[in-house]
Amino acid sequence: MNLPKVRYEKSDNPNNRKRQAxxxxxxxxxxxxSLLGDRDLGWLSRETGIPVSTLSDSVLKGISKADNAVKIAEAFKVSLDHLLVGRPAEKLSAAPVAAVDDAEWEDVPLFDLRNVTDTGKGEPQSWTPFRRxxxxxxxxxxxxxxxxxLLSDYRSRLGDRDLAExxxxxxxxxxxxxxxxxHVVIWRREGGLKVARYALAPRDREDGDVIYPGEVADDQFVPICRIYGKYLQRI
Known part of the structure; x- marks a missing residue:
């Protein structure tokens, strides 16, 4: 399927010619x-300092960089949860987003999951700064x-938080x-690693990858790390 294109709407009205549809x-x-309303990408570019071409790509394909997502959310005065995953406003954090110059940064290391165990992680492959x-x-x-x-897929209960290798x-x-x-967790088991959700008790209809307390108690599955979110998407 061809990706949709950003186009200019033709109109006899000179004002409409300047507005991007x-x-x-x-x-x-x-x-x-939706958040732009009657404004255009030129306005958003001026507010964020992000080039119009990059913003256009973000509209077509999604926002690929964390710092750009923060700037866009700040320009629209919405939370990142709303911008990235569409959470309703009443469920969003009210904590303010700091100005770029005042932001604190956290260097987050990348590890090879094949080297991660319940006793160590090996040497980091790289470090990436993220706004705290x-x-x-x-x-x-x-x-x-x-x-x-991830080294394997994960099937969520409702299918809305699936993860892929x-x-x-x-x-x-x-x-x-x-x-x-x-909790969605990476587990060590005999034969390798598995991504699965921890559930205290079975539901009437249990779908997806699930681990129960009994399987943890007898060491069938040992928790290695909890997954907090996919890059730019909360889990």
């Missing part, structure tokens, strides 16, 4: 278009996070005593 099938892009306020607003924490690329995710170490119902 944006079309996209990307959910984040559609929220950007963005991490806190998007993931609920900025403490002791690191990045890994190769996805880049934010994680943090977790012990059995810290597990809570609903």
């Amino acid at each position: 944006l079309t996209t099938e990307n959910p984040v892009g559609m929220r950007v278009v 306020d963005w991490l806190n607003r998007s993931l609920g924490t900025s403490f002791d996070l690191y990045l890994v690329r 190769g996805d880049l995710v934010f994680v943090r170490e977790i012990t059995p005593g810290e597990l809570a119902d609903g």
